[in-house]
Amino acid sequence: xxxxxxxxxxxxxxxxxxxxxxxxxxxxxxxxxxxxxxxxxxxxxxxxxxxxxxxxxxxxxxxxxxxxxxxxxxxxxxxxxxxxxxxxxxxxxxxxxxxxxxxxxxxxxxxxxxxxxxxxxxxxxxxxxxxxxxxxxxxxxxxxxxxxxxxxxxxxxxxxxxxxxxxxxxxxxxxxxxxxxxxxxxxxxxxxxxxxxxxxxxxxxxxxxxxxxxxxxxxxxxxxxxxxxxxxxxxxxxxxxxxxxxxxxxxxxxxxxxxxxxxxxxxxxxxxxxxxxxxxxxxxxxxxxxxxxxxxxxxxxxxxxxxxxxxxxxxxx
Amino acid sequence: xxxxxxxxxxxxxxxxxxxxxxxxxxxxxxxxxxxxxxxxxxxxxxxxxxxxxxxxxxxxxxxxxxxxxxxxxxxxxxxxxxxxxxxxxxxxxxxxxxxxxxxxxxxxxxxxxxxxxxxxxxxxxxxxxxxxxxxxxxxxxxxxxxxxxxxxxxxxxxxxxxxxxxxxxxxxxxxxxxxxxxxxxxxxxxxxxxxxxxxxxxxxxxxxxxxxxxxxxxxxxxxxxxxxxxxxxxxxxxxxxxxxxxxxxxxxxxxxxxxxxxxxxxxxxxxxxxxxxxxxxxxxxxxxxxxxxxxxxxxxxxxxxxxxxxxxxxxxxxxxxxxxxxxxxxxxxxxxxxxxxxxxxxxxxxxxxxxxxxxxxxxxxxxxxxxxxxxxxxxxxxxxxxxxxxxxxxxxxxxxxxxxxxxxxxxxxxxxxxxxxxxxxxxxxxxxxxxxxxxxxxxxxxxxxxxxxxxxxxxxxxxxxxxxxxxxxxxxxxxxxxxxxxxxxxxxxxxxx
Numbered sequence: 156x157x158x159x160x161x162x163x164x165x166x167x168x169x170x171x172x173x174x175x176x177x178x179x180x181x182x183x184x185x186x187x188x189x190x191x192x193x194x195x196x197x198x199x200x201x202x203x204x205x206x207x208x209x210x211x212x213x214x215x216x217x218x219x220x221x222x223x224x225x226x227x228x229x230x231x232x233x234x235x236x237x238x239x240x241x242x243x244x245x246x247x248x249x250x251x252x253x254x255x256x257x258x259x260x261x262x263x264x265x266x267x268x269x270x271x272x273x274x275x276x277x278x279x280x281x282x283x284x285x286x287x288x289x290x291x292x293x294x295x296x297x298x299x300x301x302x303x304x305x306x307x308x309x310x311x312x313x314x315x316x317x318x319x320x321x322x323x324x325x326x327x328x329x330x331x332x333x334x335x336x337x338x339x340x341x342x343x344x345x346x347x348x349x350x351x352x353x354x355x356x357x358x359x360x361x362x363x364x365x366x367x368x369x370x371x372x373x374x375x376x377x378x379x380x381x382x383x384x385x386x387x388x389x390x391x392x393x394x395x396x397x398x399x400x401x402x403x404x405x406x407x408x409x410x411x412x413x414x415x416x417x418x419x420x421x422x423x424x425x426x427x428x429x430x431x432x433x434x435x436x437x438x439x440x441x442x443x444x445x446x447x448x449x450x451x452x453x454x455x456x457x458x459x460x461x462x463x464x465x466x467x468x469x470x471x472x
Numbered sequence: 473x474x475x476x477x478x479x480x481x482x483x484x485x486x487x488x489x490x491x492x493x494x495x496x497x498x499x500x501x502x503x504x505x506x507x508x509x510x511x512x513x514x515x516x517x518x519x520x521x522x523x524x525x526x527x528x529x530x531x532x533x534x535x536x537x538x539x540x541x542x543x544x545x546x547x548x549x550x551x552x553x554x555x556x557x558x559x560x561x562x563x564x565x566x567x568x569x570x571x572x573x574x575x576x577x578x579x580x581x582x583x584x585x586x587x588x589x590x591x592x593x594x595x596x597x598x599x600x601x602x603x604x605x606x607x608x609x610x611x612x613x614x615x616x617x618x619x620x621x622x623x624x625x626x627x628x629x630x631x632x633x634x635x636x637x638x639x640x641x642x643x644x645x646x647x648x649x650x651x652x653x654x655x656x657x658x659x660x661x662x663x664x665x666x667x668x669x670x671x672x673x674x675x676x677x678x679x680x681x682x683x684x685x686x687x688x689x690x691x692x693x694x695x696x697x698x699x700x701x702x703x704x705x706x707x708x709x710x711x712x713x714x715x716x717x718x719x720x721x722x723x724x725x726x727x728x729x730x731x732x733x734x735x736x737x738x739x740x741x742x743x744x745x746x747x748x749x750x751x752x753x754x755x756x757x758x759x760x761x762x763x764x765x766x767x768x769x770x771x772x773x774x775x776x777x778x779x780x781x782x783x784x785x786x787x788x789x790x791x792x793x794x795x796x797x798x799x800x801x802x803x804x805x806x807x808x809x810x811x812x813x814x815x816x817x818x819x820x821x822x823x824x825x826x827x828x829x830x831x832x833x834x835x836x837x838x839x840x841x842x843x844x845x846x847x848x849x850x851x852x853x854x855x856x857x858x859x860x861x862x863x864x865x866x867x868x869x870x871x872x873x874x875x876x877x878x879x880x881x882x883x884x885x886x887x888x889x890x891x892x893x894x895x896x897x898x899x900x901x902x903x904x905x906x907x908x909x910x911x912x913x914x915x916x917x918x919x920x921x922x923x924x925x926x927x928x929x930x931x932x933x934x935x936x937x938x939x940x941x942x943x944x945x946x947x948x949x950x951x952x953x954x955x956x957x958x959x960x961x962x963x964x965x966x967x968x969x
Contacts, residue, residue: 195806195807196514196517196518196806196807196810199810201810202810202813202814205521205525205810205814206813206814209525209526225518226884227674227883228670228671228673228674228883228885229670229671229673229674230656230673232670233670233671236670265668308931308932313656313658313661314657314659314660314661315661334931335931336928336931336932337658337659337927337928337931338658338659338924338927338928339928343797343798343799344743344799347743347797347799348615350612351611351612351614351615352612352615353615353616353928353932354932365820366798366818366819366820367820369820438816441816441818442813442814442816442818443818444813
């Protein structure tokens with residue numbers, strides 16, 4: 156291939172990326188729909204969205220495509236702002252992470268979106284937190300941690316991330332003398348840090364710790380839900396703090412405020428069909444990425460609940 | 473280790489026409505994405521995901537890994553010809569690749585890059601197979617304290633890459649380090665020098681910085697002096713002959729080739745250090761171990777071989793933590809990781825118990841792709857070397873567009889173009905007044921790693937982190953390797969006198 160043709164192809168490629176003129180018409184959808192993912196490709200969040208989109212596409216009329224577009228930056232704020240400011244014609248929607256995108260707004264940081272105005276289409280997944288320690292350590296419950304008699308080292312991602320907030324809230328509510336080793340990139344990294352022995356303990360989303368608990372590198376000492384799904388571990392109620400079971404990581408789809416009603420109905424219906432699709436469920440089982448669907452309406456209520464929940468802990472954060 | 477299983481996997485890859493066909497398709501696609509600045513392997517994999525989705529997971533993974541493993545083979549070409557790195561890690565290739573082109577040795581440089589990439593990829597793969605049993609202890613041995621000293625080791629290479637004046641080198645290195653602090657503080661989340669610009673929260677984009685500091689000044693220089701990039705009257709090594717000479721160079725410097733391949737694979741194996749570090753550390757090693765270190769930076773073939781072997785071998789290295797820990801060893805691997813998950817492969821520590829066959833298959837695919845890339849490209853490489861004789865003013869608009877495209881596409885942020893121009897001006901002044909430019913990139917790349925690991929290590933162990941066994945070993949290695957370098961330098965100076 157000559158340099159000229161490389162240039163030609165790259166120019167065409169470049170143009171096709173930026174070509175985004177939209178035109179709302181009846182009989183939605185009449186062209187492909189862009190789905191903005193505010194995180195980089197390859198992360199846990201991205202995997203979910205890219206897994207769900209092909210299934211969702213099957214249930215859209217006029218055989219249009221859902222085109223994922225990663226727009227990472229500023230902890231998801233850049234992408235979320237882009238979704239929020241998009242034309243509300245239903246041709247640009249996006250994925251949201253809660254509480255990741257809720258926290259900066261709650262903590263009065265400058266953000267370009269307001270989650271209470273987002274047109275919610277539904278929830279894809281919800282992930283619970285598990286407290287894990289290295290299996291080689293002689294720690295089997297939260298009291299053992301307290302008994303260390305020194306600051307407990309928690310490894311965690313950067314400040315103002317979902318995991319950081321959850322770790323702060325849990326340690327505060329449980330009254331643990333915690334010290335945070337922050338700055339790990341992504342949940343896989345800070346969980347691995349516990350395997351390595353960087354810290355004593357981590358509060359990781361269940362999907363990130365599962366592979367280490369399977370091999371026996373890590374053991375779960377507490378799970379923050381109301382059901383005791385893991386034998387011999389305390390849950391939030393056992394710890395006397397049932398309110399901690401409300402902490403989670405959620406991934407939802409939404410669009411800009413005042414999105415076209417017809418588009419909203421069609422998209423949220425396609426999403427709920429997709430989440431019940433046997434093929435997607437099989438994918439979810441094989442990849443270990445669980446799905447927990449919520450309708451558009453329930454998602455809206457859920458966002459309000461989450462806001463109220465974190466508002467209670469605003470002082471801690 | 474299950475030796476039979478390892479070779480069964482090889483036979484499975486070679487013996488399945490489908491798999492071989494996929495590799496044959498993936499290789500040119502991967503090289504194309506590498507050769508266009510700003511596209512890179514990450515975007516390549518992202519764009520390929522829809523095509524492999526629904527494919528048999530192994531076939532899909534073979535396609536993606538083959539494509540991704542040869543990205544840097546393609547990425548070397550614009551670095552050598554125009555001083556525009558195709559991908560971030562290819563930037564180190566510019567330092568000697570471009571001067572070689574100027575000397576009329578573009579063919580030789582491309583040949584060396586091609587050979588080095590292929591050999592690096594294969595040695596990287598073999599190294600992986602050899603160290604597989606040690607993977608776990610090695611990955612777990614590298615914590616924040618070790619990261620800090622490894623980054624410090626890399627930063628000390630600034631001294632070797634400063635050229636004639638150490639003071640100038642240090643100043644430039646510190647400038648790079650300074651710009652590395654523009655981001656959100658990884659510990660406190662506070663904004664540092666972001667001036668409320670959202671795009672600066674994630675720091676200065678490395679591709680933009682490299683393009684600004686290296687590519688733009690070269691184009692300005694070419695525009696003002698006129699003529700072509702190759703500044704020779706007679707056509708020196710030209711066409712296939714030059715390319716062959718370059719390939720031969722790779723084998724005649726076999727010690728360096730093997731060492732940098734292994735260093736590259738090793739750095740790739742440690743998650744969090746990043747691929748950009750591998751090529752610079754290997755470049756530093758080339759300077760350190762060269763018999764004529766003063767020739768490096770002026771168009772020595774060692775300066776092309778070292779980073780190019782490292783680039784390809786580190787991709788193999790980073791495959792291991794990606795597969796076994798689910799922690800990507802490089803940014804490209806992060807995307808590959810996501811793609812594997814989507815294909816239904818579940819990377820993570822449990823893979824060692826269930827999916828070793830998959831791992832062997834992928835390592836073989838990686839090696840085969842590297843070999844195919846060399847063979848496939850060998851035939852057309854001479855055509856590329858002709859480009860270095862094209863008149864500058866025909867080339868500049870084309871390269872300028874590539875540069876802008878690369879800067880914009882790396883994060884899809886138009887603000888990057890402003891940074892590009894600003895750094896371009898600084899780079900031009902540096903070039904004009906003969907200040908060394910590589911230290912800038914080293915500071916920018918290793919600064920954040922050093923800062924972040926320093927904070928973590930201090931929080932965990934306090935100042936006593938320097939006494940950890942891994943840290944002491946690395947300090948000792950640093951001191952030994954630098955002592956040898958300076959001792960040899962003093963020795964040569966005495967001989968000259």
